[in-house]
Amino acid sequence: MERSAFDALCHGEEGIAAVYEKCWAIARNLWWSWQPDVVRLFRDIDPVRWREVDHNPIALLREYTPETLSYRASELVLHSRINHAYRRLQEYLTNTHTWAHTHAGVLGSKPVAYFSAEFGLHESLPIYSGGLGVLSGDHVKSSSGLGVPLVGIGLFYSHGYFKQRLDPSGYQAEEYIESRVDNLPLTPACTPDGQACTVRLQTRSGELLAKVWKVNVGRVVLYLLDSNVEGNKPEDRELTSRLYGGDERTRIRQELLLGVGGVRALNAMGIDPGAYHLNEGHSAFATLEAIRLRREEDGISFEDAMRDVSNATLFTTHTPVPAGHDRFSNELIEEHLGPLRDALQISHDHLMSLGRVCPDNHSEPFCMTVLGLKASRRANAVSQLHGHISRRMWRALWPQREEVAIPIGHITNGVHVESWLAEQMQQLYDRNFPVNWKSQMGEPHCWQSIHNVDPGELWETHNTLKNLLFAFVRRRIAKQNEQRGEQAENSEAPFRNCNPSILTIGFGRRFATYKRANLLFRDLDRLAAIANDPQRPVQFLFAGKAHPKDEPGKRFIQEIANLRQDPRFVGKVHYIEDYDINVCRHMVQGVDVWLNNPRRPLEASGTSGQKVILNGGLNLSILDGWWAEAYDGSNGFAIGKGTSHVEDRITDDRDAQYLYEALEREVVPLYYDRDKDGLPRAWINRMCNSISTLAWRFSSHRMVMDYARVAYVPASGGVSCSF
């Protein structure tokens, strides 16, 4: 019997089209990406292709016709799973009994416009580089979960951030791969009259155009501006092709598009935000366009319009180093903001003063963070410690105030539990937690039940995840070695003694130098003694990209990757190439310990360690960023005492000592201290403490609830509440 005839017999002709349409409807909303059963559904269609297409369901489905898909679904008995997933998505989209419905009703009429230069939602949509993007992605997902009306505004980078490969000498090579738009969950955004939305921006050197894409993330819509349109000069068509590529001029043009273009796009689509949330300074120009609109609307003065916009705006700063903030010259500002300034009827000096700490200092460039702070009534840092640092850093903006009265509060970052939690762990929680625990993930009581879980069950689950991580690492390293032209024999050997029963410590993040990826390697002999202890061995997994222009960062990578050739570290230190959301997810779900050793106080928050908590891993970290407020002596490990020396070399030497001591005296002994059943009781106890005290606090559900209470609701005219 022919395929389609067979299928028609089973499901009717209508069934064939329906199965296909339902799969596409699911694939077009990134909601699928945090539903483990739906991820499994796509994987089951073709496990090999699923991996090859980078877990991208659209790319996978494009390889099927309605008939071939329906045949495959019959073969694997997927119909009821497809129907179930589709029904759950529809229920999710129409459910109005959300947290925001009860607690943030005032937002109902006008959404929050959330601006960010990057969004890290899933590995198959590569428009992020690191923590800032993943934070934005998690913010959007939790807003969807909580029912907070929010629209995201970002840029579509057709070549994304680079793919990383190491050459045979261990040096990073960067490759930019163009995404095919028809392989991504993007559709053209439309204006109310059904036309494709386009944005026009005037500059002194010509017009800049952009089209707008729409991405569905659960109940939230994300809009992405894309300069690759006809009518733009060839160099402008490339403007949004790469994330953090190019020079100052590229940067200001991208930021013009994001901020001014973003507000224009919303206006063109008939979206009138009740509040603006600027996630980092890149989008601060949005305030200027919002002021222009406000003036146009009511004919009020610049000052009055600026006050109104500021009342509706929240600015989040992420960078505790002065050099990390975007600054632009007079010339670049005049070239790009000149026409907008004309419309605002303010002088060049006036405009420049909005981006200067000292308004009359003509040699001071225009700083995006300063504009963000001046044009928003509310501002926040991303951890308690970062709040202190930010108030000190920007106190000159409020010369009359004491440092404690500087109006920058803090809301500590968190992570989207459903995106980072392993399915096996989720099942353990499902069995042991209150039935509706998922709707209370941001509440403390929800996670207390971990103390009732059988320690053996928790340990076994953790070890299952660790085995999955090792399978992943083996696969990736074999592929890397093959690409580098190394012998299969050589690449297999190190894994013979790569054993999941060995204490495994992970480190994955951008190789920005302040994160000190090489701190562990300051004393190789001491480290070798720790790693090769015959009774209590330790192994390390490293991953991370260095910015293409960061030579020291690239040398760190080389140093670490080449340790595989050092006889003291064969099979002990593994470097996994091309760190992204996928690599991160595998690592945080399977490691015993997550290492974080930034130079304090430069890590504003950090979030990767928060992902580890959910899966039963323990943090071993400098008391910086989120860990400074999270560590209580029994829920992980601290490196040092939360102090730094004015001289970096001394700080680094000391912190390396603290790190070795923590490993030798605390981490290793605790891990290998087993009872008669082979269980590390004290270790498991620490896992439970980590989960019960930290999982809710460092979830993005808690974070978005804080943003709603402290900023979104008051900015939209609701009852005020302070940090």
Ligand SMILES: *Cc1c(COP(=O)(O)O)cnc(C)c1O
């Ligand atoms: C979570 C995450 C980060 C953030 O890492 P930190 O250095 O801990 O802030 C960076 N990159 C990716 C891919 C992530 O998933």
